Amino acid sequence: MKTNNFMEVKFKAESVNESFARICVASFCLPLNPTLDEINDIKTAVSEAVTNCVVHAYPKGEGDVVVRVELDANEVVISVSDKGIGIKDFKKAREPFYTTKADEERSGMGFAVMESFMDKVELQKNGDKGLVVVLRKRLKRSALTKQSC
Amino acid sequence: MKLKSRIYNGTLYVLLCGELDEHSASYVREEMDKAFGSGIFKQIIIDLSELEFMDSTGIGVLIGRYKKMKDRSIPIYICNPSSHAEKIFKMTGLYELMPKIV
Numbered sequence: 001m002k003t004n005n006f007m008e009v010k011f012k013a014e015s016v017n018e019s020f021a022r023i024c025v026a027s028f029c030l031p032l033n034p035t036l037d038e039i040n041d042i043k044t045a046v047s048e049a050v051t052n053c054v055v056h057a058y059p060k061g062e063g064d065v066v067v068r069v070e071l072d073a074n075e076v077v078i079s080v081s082d083k084g085i086g087i088k089d090f091k092k093a094r095e096p097f098y099t100t101k102a103d104e105e106r107s108g109m110g111f112a113v114m115e116s117f118m119d120k121v122e123l124q125k126n127g128d129k130g131l132v133v134v135l136r137k138r139l140k141r142s143a144l145t146k147q148s149c
Numbered sequence: 150m151k152l153k154s155r156i157y158n159g160t161l162y163v164l165l166c167g168e169l170d171e172h173s174a175s176y177v178r179e180e181m182d183k184a185f186g187s188g189i190f191k192q193i194i195i196d197l198s199e200l201e202f203m204d205s206t207g208i209g210v211l212i213g214r215y216k217k218m219k220d221r222s223i224p225i226y227i228c229n230p231s232s233h234a235e236k237i238f239k240m241t242g243l244y245e246l247m248p249k250i251v
Contacts, residue, residue: 015170015171015172016172018170018171018172019168019170019172019202022202037232037233040233043202044202044204044233044237047170047202047204048204048205051170051171051204051205051206054171055171104209105178105209105210105212105213106206106209107205107206107208107209107212107241109205109208109240109241110204110205112205112240112241113204113205113237113240113241116240117236
């Protein structure tokens with residue numbers, strides 16, 4: 001895929017950075033002229049993916065999260081990566097209400113929300129360690145704007 | 150994130166202000182439980198008019214509060230959700246537990 005623009009940020013897997021990640025990605029997407037609904041969808045999906053890193057990836061210590069955003073003509077591709085413990089069963093993890101931390105009042109809806117708000121969600125192993133969540137969304141107004149020019 | 154509460158005519162009103170995510174969840178949980186544990190009321194209305202962001206962590210917090218109040222037979226209602234919060238509530242089925250009121 002030809003990429004018109006991209007950015008990458010790396011930060012500590014701490015909940016205090018979730019807001020930064022959301023705002024950072026949303027700001028970078030603005031040149032594609034997204035609607036408010038689309039921006040909110042993207043912010044929510046990013047928040048879910050980063051929360052997964054913060055809550056699940058590093059149970060025995062500290063680690064990093066890398067968020068990469070690629071902008072094509074009218075598509076946003078966001079990769080949220082960690083080098084943590086990964087997920088053994090991708091299929092199970094994507095089931096609504098499935099959580100490994102039910103005692104912490106977790107809804108288990110993280111992946112369901114990502115899938116609902118984005119066009120496509122992919123889970124991949126991050127090399128030999130960790131997880132990559134790839135979120136894709138095609139922006140509608142951006143395509144219309146491009147056609148009308 | 151801030152939380153304000155008051156009791157009026159037997160109803161506990163809770164106003165959530167700011168962003169409800171993993172970072173603010175424990176604060177919201179504690180403050181809601183404090184508010185839920187003080188005073189006498191027959192129902193709870195959670196006002197989301199000043200909630201700027203929420204993800205599924207917020208759903209977990211709300212479901213946790215619902216379970217606690219269900220034991221006391223006190224219903225919880227949601228009012229003034231943003232279109233974004235509404236989208237999350239509808240897809241997760243939260244309105245089945247906490248109906249929306251106008």
